[in-house]
Structures are given as C-alpha cells and as structure tokens.
Amino acid sequence: MACFWTSDRSTKKLEAQGNMSSIAAYYNGKSILVTGATGFMGKVLVEKLLRSSPDVKTIYILVRPKAGQSMQERVVDMVKCKVFDRVREEWPDFQEKIKPINAELTQPNLAIAPEDVQELLSEVNVVFHCAATVRFDEPLKHALLLNVMGTQQLLVLARQMQKLEAFIHLSTAYANCNRRYIEEVVYPPPVEPKKLFDLVEWMDESLIKEITPKLIRDWPNTYTFTKALTEYLVQQEKGNLNAAIIRPSIVGASWQEPFPGWVDNFNGTSGLLIAAGKGIIRTIKCDTGAVADIIPVDVAINLTLAAGWYTAVHRPKSLLVYHCTTGGINPFCWGEMEYYAMSTYKRNPLEKAFRIPSANMTSSYLMYQYWTAVSHKAPAFLYDLYLRLTGRKPRMMKIFNRLHKSMTLFEYFTSRTWEWSSENTNMLMNQLSPKDKKVFCFDVRQLHWSEYIENFCLGTKKYVLNEDMAGIPAAKQHLRKLRNIQYALNTTLLVIIWRIFIARSQMAQNIWYFVVNLCYKFLNYFRASSTLGH
Template identity: 80%
Template sequence: MSSVAAYYNGKSILVTGATGFMGKVLIEKLLRSSPNVKAIYILVRPKAGQSMQNRVENMVKCKLFDRVREEWPNFHEKIKPINAELTQPNLAIAPEDAAVLLSEVNIVFHCAATVRFDQPLKLALLLNARGTQQLLMLAHRMQHLEAFIHFSTAFANCNRSHIEEVVYPPPLEPKKLFDLVEWMDESLLEEITPKLIGDWPNTYTFTKALTEYLVQQEKGDLNIAIIRPSIVGASWHEPFPGWIDNINHFNGFLIAAGKGILRTIKCNTEAVADIVPVDVAINLSLAAGWYTAVHRYKRPKSMLVYNCTTGSMNPYRWGEMEYHILAAFKRNPLEKAFRIPGGHLTSSYLKHQFRTVVSHNIPAFLYDLYLRLTGRKPRMMKLLNRLHKSMTTFEYFSSCTWEWSSDNINMLLNQLSPKDKKLFCFDVRPLHWSEYIENYYLGAKKYLLNEDMAGVPAAKQHIRKLRNIQYAVNAFLLVVIWRAFIARSTMAQNIGCFLMDHSYKILNYFRASSLLRY
C-alpha cells in the first residue's frame, strides 16, 4: 500500500492558487492517487469578467482531468470553491465559509502567488507576502490542521551562488516594508524599488525571499514545510507527458521560435537550464505534506525546506537544449509558421543585437507594412516588443548557474516505500532530457496551440515553401548587391567572367565523361 496516498484519504485539504498551472496539477494528482479524499477546498476570486463558478467549471473541464474523469465522472463534487481575495483583510472570506475551513481543514497547500517578474513592488508584496500572512493567521485558528505546505521558488535567494535548504534573513523586515508601502506614494515607491530590492533581479524573487522569512517568523506551532521549485515546466509523466497550459516565459519562447518569429535569444549556453517538471514538484509537495504531518510529533519545532531543482542531480545546459529543440522543430513543425523555425542562443551582446535587428525588427516591420497596405491591423512589431521585454526579464535566469543543496530531498526520498517512490516520483536522476524536451514541445503544440499531429505533413510542406521563398529572396538580393556595388568594378567583372568560364568548362567535362560512359 502507498502510505502517502492512504494518508490523504479521508482528509479535507485547502488549496490556494488552484486555478493556476501547479494548483490544477496538484488537485488532479490528489483526486487520482487518493480517490477517498474527503474534500478539496479551493480559494477562488472572480477574474477577467468570469465569476468564481465559471472559473471552477472551466477548470474541471480541462483536458488535464481526463484520466480522473474516466475513472470517476463526478470527481468535481469533491472540489469545494470558496470566494476569497488574498489582498484583502481576512482574505475576504465570508464568516460561514471561514467556519467550515476552521473546523474541517487538515492540510493547506499554498500555491497562490504572482509570478510576474515586472510586478510593482506594492502589488507583489500584497499578493506574495501579505496574502501568505493572512493565510497563516487563518491556519493558526484551524482546529485540525496537521500540515501547511508553502510554495516558494528556488530563485528566492538567487543573489547567492550556493543555496542551502534553509531560510535566509532578508535585508529588510517584512512588516517594516508593509508599513513603508502603505503610506508611500506609488510613483516614489517605483523610483526607489531598485534600491529596496538590492541585488535581487526583480520584485518576484525579492518578495518570495521576504515571504519565506515571514513564514518562519509567524509559524508558531504550525507544522510547515517550504517547497522551492526552479523553472516549472511541462509534465514528465503525469497525468500524461508534456502537459502544459500557459505561455509564460520559456513556453512562449518555445512557441515563438517554432513559429519562426523568435530567432535569437541572449543566454549563456554553458549555464544550467534548471527546469523541473511540474509533476515532480507536485509529487514532492504531496510527499512533504505526508512527512510533515506524520512526523510532526517527532520534529515539532523544525521547518524543512526542499530545493526542488534538477541542476544539482541531473544538470542540463541551455546549449544542449538548443540542439534538441531545433531537432524537434524539424521532426514536427508547427502549423502556419511565419518563417522557417529556428532560434540561436548567444552570450554575445553584439551578435544578439545584430540578429535582433536583422532577424526580428526588419522582417516584422515589412510584415506590418504589408498588413497596412492590405487594410489589416499591424501586429508583428507589438508581438515582438512583448517578446523582447519578456526575454530581457528572463535573461538573468538563463545566464547564471546556481548550486542547490538537496539533503532534505534525499532524506524524504529515503523515507518513502518502493510503492511511494513509484507513485509519487520526484527523483529526477532518471530524467532523459532529449525525450523530455521532445514531449515538452509536442505538449505545447497539442495543448497550447491545439494542433493535431495529423497536420504535420502539411506543416512540413509549408516549411518547404518557406525555404524555397527564402532561397529565391536570397538569390534576388545577391543579384541586386552584385549589380549595384560589385559589377561596376573592372576586377569584379574579370573575376565573374573567370568563374563563369571555368564553370562552363567543368560542366562540359562532366557532360563529355557521361557520353563516353554511355
């Protein structure tokens, strides 16, 4: 029997960030591995014109839940949505809903956070730090709480080169910073944000570091563990290989390169691409939830931190990824590509800027000009500007390599039975990167772009047409350059005649040889 799966049966669980990428995978895994779970309460708020009910209905219709749906068509009855807002006092939860949570919840999984790198400091603090503080206050009042699992990020302390599985003190006290942003004018706060965050690259990583320290300060007698995933990517195995449902950062770059829009990315090809599959992070969090709850009497005052990364156990470099992605583009191209798919990584600023102008800006400008002339709205330059902005914010993480300790990961792995190691696998050492990247790309093609594999032959034919067009354009430009600049030179004319004369002689030689053989 699986000890971890058995533990969650009969339990009531609270999940924040349930409609996000990791939250959905967590709920699906819980329902599939522990079908007798009592209830899964999720905090949801209206968003983008959708009510709480509509968001939950769309979530349970997601393809992610197909395996659970086949085995248990009424799985959605276990999911109990509660209207809440992390930025509001007491999470804006109605008194009757709060009473249910206080009397029922056994485990909390806190996945909710803003993952935008360019979020204003005040909003990032409200969502990441203040929201967590409000949730901790609620957790302290829960009558049957056994474990509280907080999702942070492996880059919370990215200003260090070696990161242990400990909570580091931040340069500022979270509560003092709360007071500061409360009264300060937003324009002034934006101006001093770089000084406040210091050597953190953005407000996301900075507020995540503050939140870890806040959790440690206010944990009291709660049994808490912190999960630190690195770059969370598509699923490795569960519920099926390559599952992905968002176009944030790396996923967007992958699609843009496959469409032929993105041709150059600035990064260090020797740096480790610390991508962790989403199912690895979720399996680890569920195992950590079990361990935190079951061993709470043995280790009542400890708070374990788990660095959920791949770089320390199974390193994979950006340069290797470039090769595997280009091979995947060739085997299964995306439909209706803008240009021949590609993308080159470089650490050279000059090379990157040159390629940006030649391969991005000029083609985008010409395409937008074509759209204007045909009475349509230009869009390519706007799309490229968004891509360039996203690449700039991501560049920090694709140019550096970190060392993460994994003692707690190894300890937890040793606590699992053979059954649990298989059912809740988070050992990344057997991960075969070329196969994973292939499935990652195919997942983006199928689940993000809704492209059928039956369309691959037509996509390949479209790529061949684009290649022929490229050859024709290159030949035309060569002739224009020759006639405009080179052909006016007497020396260039003599060289041209010499080459044409020798080419003619070579052709005649091969023709005569073939006639003699005949």
Template identity: 80%
Template sequence: MSSIAAYYNGKTVLITGATGFMGKVLVEKLLRSSPGVKAVYILVRPKAGQSMQNRVVTMVKCKIFDRIREEHPNFHEKIKPINAELTQPNLAISPEDAQELASQINVVFHCAATVRFDEPLKHALLLNVRGTQQLLLLARQMQKLEAFIHISTAYANCPRRYIDEVIYPTPVDPQRLLDLVEWMDESLIQEITPKLIKEWPNTYTFTKALAEYLIVQEKGNLNAAIIRPSIVGASWHEPFPGWIDNYNGTSGIFIAAGKGILQTIKANIDAVADIIPVDVVINITLAAGWYTAVHRPKSMLVYNCTTGGTNPFCWGEMEDYVRSAFKRFPLDQPFRTPNAIITSNYLIYQYWITVRHKVPALLYDLYLRLTGRKPRMMKIFNRLHKMIMLLEYFSCQSWEWNSDNLTMLINQLSPEDRKLFSIDVRQLHWPEYIENYCLGAKKYVLKEDLSGIPAAKQHLRKLRNIRYAFNTTLLVIIWRVFIARSQMARNIWYFVVSLCYKFLYYFKASSTLNH
C-alpha cells in the same frame, strides 16, 4: 498501498491557487492518487467577468482532468470552492466559510502567487507576502491542521550563488515593508523599488524571499514546510507527458522559436537551464505534506526542487533539442523556419535582434499596411524582447543548490510511493522530455491538431525555399552593386573563394587518405 496516497484518504485539504498551472496539477494528482480524500477546498476569486462558480466549472473541464474523468467521473463533487481574495484582510472570506475551514482542514497547500517578474512592488507584496500572512492567520485557527506547505521558488535567494535548504534573512522586515507601501503613493513606490529590492532581479523573487522569512516569524506552532521549485516546465509523465497550459517562462520561448518568430536569445550556452517538470514538483509537494504531518520534524524543512545538481542540462543543449523537436513536429503556419540562435555576446545579440527580428518585423508590418491590414509584428517582437530581457538574469548564469532534505525525503519513500509519486529526476531523459514539451505546447497551449503535421512540414519546406531564393537574390545584388564595380572587392572575393576551395580540397584529400 502507497503510504502517501493512504495518508490523504479521509483528509480535508485546502489549496490556494488551484485554478493556476501548478494548482490544477495538484488538484488532479491528489484526487486521482487518493480517491478517498474527503474534500478539497479551493480559494477562488471572481476574475475577468467570471464568477467563482464559472471559474471552477471552466477549471474542471480542462484537458488535464481527462484521465481522472475516466477513472472517477464524479471527482468534481469533492471540490469545494470558497470565495476569497488574498490581498484583502482575512482573505475576504465570510465568517461562515472561515468557521467551516477552521473546523475541517487537515492540510494546507499554498500555491497562489503572482509569477509576473515585472509586477509592481505593491501588488507583488500584497499577493505574495500579505496573502501568505493572512493565510497563516487562518491556518493558526484550524483545530485539525497537520501540515502547512508553502510553494516558494528556488530563486528566492538568487543573489547567492550557493543556496542551502535554509531560510535566509531579508534586508528589510516584511511587516515594515507592508506597512510602508500601505500609505505610500504608487509612483513613489515605483521610484524606490530598485533601492528596496537591491540585488534581486525582480519583484517576484524579492517578495518570495520575504514570504519565506515571514513564515518563520509568524507560523507559530504550525507544522510547516517550504517547497522551492526552479523553472517549472511541462509535465514529465502525469497526467500525460508534455502537458502545459500557459506561455510563461520557457513555454513562451519554445512557442516563439517554433513559430520562427524568435530567432535569437541571450543566454550562456554553458549555464544550466534548471527546468523541473511540474508533476515532479507536485509529487514532492504531496510527499512533503505527508512527511510533515506524519513525522512532524522538529524544525521547518525547506526542499530545493531543482535538476541542476543531479541531472544538469544546459541552454546550449536546449537550443539543439528544441530545433530538432520542431522539425519533427512543426507548428502550424510558422512565420519563418525554426532556427533560434543562443549567444551571450551583447554585440552579436544586438546584431541578430536587428537583422533577424526588427528588420523582418518592419518589412512585414509594411506589407500588412500596403494590403490594408493592421500592423502587428513589431508589437509582437517588442513583447518578446521584454520577456527575453526579464529571463536574461536566469539564462546567463548558474546556481549551486543543496538538496539534502529532498534526498532524505526520497529515502523515506517506499517502493510503492516512489512509483506513484516519482520525484527522482536523475531518470529524466532530456531530449525526450524537451520533445514532449514542444509537442505539448503545440497540442495543449496552441490547440493544434497533430493531423496537420504533414501540411506544416510542407509549409516549412516552402519557407526554406523562399529563404534560399532571398539569400541568392541578395548575394547577386551585392555582387552587382559592390563587388563587380570594384577591382579591390573582386580581388578579396576571389581570394576568399579560392581559400574556401583549397580548404574543401584538403578536407576531401584527407578523407580519401583516411579511407
């Protein structure tokens, strides 16, 4: 029996952010690996016209629960939703619910956060910092609490190039900043945000750093640990390879590239694309919860969950793997053939943005207008460019992470634990993972049927023929308009053609001699 799985049997667990991407994976893995868990309380708020109950019903119908649905059909009976709002005092939890949580909970997993990079500072502070503060206040009242696990991000301290598994001081005290935004006008906060966040690239990473520091200040006697994942991607193995349910981060980039909408991205081909599968992060989280509760470390441990230090994978490699994956498993009705180019040169990037994004978008919108339809492609490209710009900070540079605590945790696991809670990313085979990622985006995000792949391949061939015909026509027009009318242009043209011919002849002759 796995020690980790055995630990959670009979325990009562509280999870925040359970309806989110990582939260769903955590709920599923916990209930499936430890079917004897007593109860899983989740904090849920009404959202987009959906009641708390409706959101939970929608969550348990999600594809990710198919495997546990077969093994334990009544798994949902152990999920206990609590109406809550992280930004409100005392989390807006009723006194009765607060009392129940205080008397029952053994382990807290705090996954809830806003992950938007461009979130206004006040809202990011309320969710990521005050929400954590309010949850700590509730946790300190829990009589049976054995572990408090907070999910942060490996980029919380991204202004540093080397990041240790320690809590770094922040340039401003979290509580003072919370007090400041409480009375300050929204427009004024927006104006001073760049001065407040300083070297941090966005409000997400900045508020995550503040939340970490706040935990040190206010955890009291709680047994706490912090998990710092890098770029969380699709699942590696569990509950099935390639599961993903959102367009965030690299998922949106992959889908845009597969649809032929994204044709260029600004990134350093040699920089590490520090993607870590979501199931690895969740396995580390559950393992850290077990270790914190059972071994009770003297100080709070931080776990850097990254792949760059142990199994590095660069953006340049990703370019080839994504293109190859979408040739094998093309998306339905792509706009163009998938052929995204990565460059770190600003001028080249702007050139490709103009030629391969803006001009085709304008022409397509013109076609839509002429056929009586609403133009939409330029709007799509504007959103895409905004996303690429927000990710540029992370795609153009690399970091060095210390992972001693994570290595220690791996060494603490029994053979059964290592099998059931796989966290060793050295065994991750990137080409296979990226292919499954792209296939997962097709199946689980876009909900496209795999039986349509032959038709999608036929559509790609049609697009390729259209491109060849367009390029040939463009070449003939350039010849007729510019080259054929100018003796100098013809001389340059003939010189280039003869040079290419000589190069090909030399290459052929060299190949013949070698054989």
C-alpha cells in the same frame, strides 16, 4: 500507476486496500485546502490528489473573480481542462470532491464569508499554499500584497484551524538567487516585511516604482524578492503549525503525469519555445554552458505531496525547506535545450510558422544586438509594412517587443548557474517506501532530457496552441514554402549586392556574364534531357 476508480465503488475500494502507497493512503479521508488551484501547478496538485487518493474527503479551493469571470465560471473552466482527462475517465463526477470558496488574498481575512470560514476552521487537515503572482515585472506594492500579505492572512486563518496537520508553502529556488550556493534554510531578508508593508501603504505608486531598485537590492525582480520575504514570514509567523517550504526551480511541462508534456500557459520557457518554434525569435541572449534548471511540474507536485505527508505524520521539530531542482543531480545546459527543441520543431512543426525554426544563443551583448536587429526587428518591420500595404493591421513589431521584454526579464536566469543543497530532499526520498517512490516519484536522476524536451515541445503544440498532430504534413509543406521564399530572397539580395557594390570593374562583369551563361546552358541541357526522356 495503479487506478483506483471503477464503475463499482466497493470493488474499487477492495482492490485499493493493501495496494496503496502510504502517502496516498494518508490523504484519503482528509480535507485539503489549496490556494492557486486554477493556476498551472495548482491544477496538477488537485488532479494528482484526486487520482492517487480517491477517497479524499474534500478539496477546498480558494478562488477569486478574475478578468470578467465569476468564481463559478473559473471553476467550470478549470474542471474542463485537459489535465483532468484521466480522472474524468475513471471518475466522471470528480468535481463533486472540489468545493470552491470565494476569497481574495489581498483583502482582510481573505474576504471569505463567515460560514465558509467556520467550515474551513473545523474541517481542513492540510493546506497547500500555491497562490502567487509569478510576473517578474509585477509592481512592488502588488507583489507584496499577493505574495507576502496574502500568505500572512492565510497563516492567521491556518493557526485557527482545529484539525490542521500540515501547512505547505510553495516558494521558488530563486528566492535567494542573489547567492550562488543556496542551502535548505530560510535566510534573513534585507528588510522586515512589516516595515515594508508600512512603507508602501502610504507611499505614492510612482514613488514606490522609483525606489524599487534600491529596496530589492541585488534581487533581479520583485517576484524573487517578495518570495524571499514570504519565506521569512512563514518561519516567523507559523506559530505551532507543522510547516514546510518547497522550492522548485523553473517549472516546466509534465514528465509523466497525467501525461507527458502537459503544459497550459505561455509563461517562461514554454513561451520562448513557442516563439522559437514559430520562427518569431531567432536569437536569445544566453550562456549556452549555463545549467537550465528546469523541473517538470509533476515532479514538483509529487515532492510537495510527499512533504505534506511527512510534515503531518512525522511532525519535524523545525520548519524544513526542500529544494526541487535538477542542476546538481541531472544537469542540462541551455545549449542542449536549443539543439533538442529546434530538432523537435523541425520534425513536428507548429502551424502557420512565421519563419523556419532556428535559434542562435549568444552571451555577447554586441552579437545579440546585431542579430536582434537583423533577425528580429528588420523582418518584423518588413512584415508589418506588407500587412499595411495589403490593408491589414500590423502586429509583428508589437509581438516582438513583448517577447523581447520577456526575454530581457528571463535573461538573468539563462546566464547564471546556481548550486542548491538537497539534504532534506534526499532525506524525504529515503523515508519513502518502494510503492511511494513509484507513485510519487521525484527522483530526477531517471529523467532523460532529450525525450523530455521533445515531449515539452509537442506539449506546447498540443495543449497550449491546441494544434492537431494530424496537421503536421501540412505544417511541413508550409515550412518548405518558407524555405523556397528564403532561398529566393537570399538570391535576390546577393544579386543586388553584386550589381550595386561589386560589379564595377570589367573583370567582375565578365565573371557575372560567365556565371549567368553557364546557368543558362545547364537549364537548356536539363530541359533537352527531359524532352528526350519523354
């Protein structure tokens, strides 16, 4: 990809003229509002905007204080993130383009200060709404506040923006996962969002929790349910806004940009990969033949930016929905994922692994329960017992229980395959010039899964766990020690089983003594050979 920032700004602009994609050129001079900018997808969106459109006027980001951090502290942490390293090299003062706005999506009028509201209303050209809670087990009331009511508040603000050209909402391909074939349309929800708002407003939290399964019906969790409600709300309340909805599937590490394998969190697939790479989990309930519909984060962001350009420039008559998936175009199964991931972690092991990386995927409930007891609970219990005996705090059972909960929530998506239509996405791709297709690539037919999964696994090592690749020899040595310990334990267990349960007859004892005597003779032979050799 071409770089447009040099030490000489005027030279840079001359070089960029005539060599820039139509999409990148569109965002130059524009003021962009991004919600969820401190999140995984939000950071990639901001980075790509800064790198591809160097003359973007301002990127406003809505930020709230969180986990004891002020808005300013969260922004400082964000710009220090490794995802901005390429931008930092080309333009060290890139953060000057980013203007944080203190906001809270769950509060009336987003709790934005009046002077900031006026600036947004008079300046913003494009809104990218990425903010949402992505927790599958989020209490329904909180999920409604963040995902649905927060979007409603943002739409109220957006409809007043004087220069707004496009409103782009990031949803999920699983918003309608209760259907097997999903079209690029907004489906009517099972209940009107406003009626649900009224219901949860006065109802006690414990009562809401009790009736949540009935309210969400055949949706697997509050996340997908509230995303479906939000899409309907955007369609109903967008007014005269030029709007579009992007539906990515399971968002994974980057494919190419800003560098292969970048990922910064333990959510979803990356958390399971790390747990398997560490040897903490050995079995997963999953249909190995089901499609693992993973979409690289940079592909999702390229499609989002392209849709923003198309919505603003071509002004479609109706709201368009774009599916950002791989299953129907370049399918890849969970069984293949297991193979590529385990082979990568054995060649490039994670540091201080609990056990040798190994994963067993099964769709059988009984087999899953068996392997969970044998491969997870028993080793975790024994390790915690060892920690107690050595005066340390037990932790492995706690880690396993947390992982087991995550795997249970994720199981719905690893045991099914969906079909998504892609007419709008194909139409958008056809609207792109050759330069646009290169700079804002979202053609997943070019994706090689073996290479991508290897980079994904290496990304979890380098960017999530912050492990140095120079430490791989030491990590391999650690795996060899674990392998020797495993052989010793297995041998000891076999001996105990033989002595207690099998060696009751005279014949069994004779066989036992014969094997031991044979082993002793072999040892003496090799010892004698070694002595003669010296």
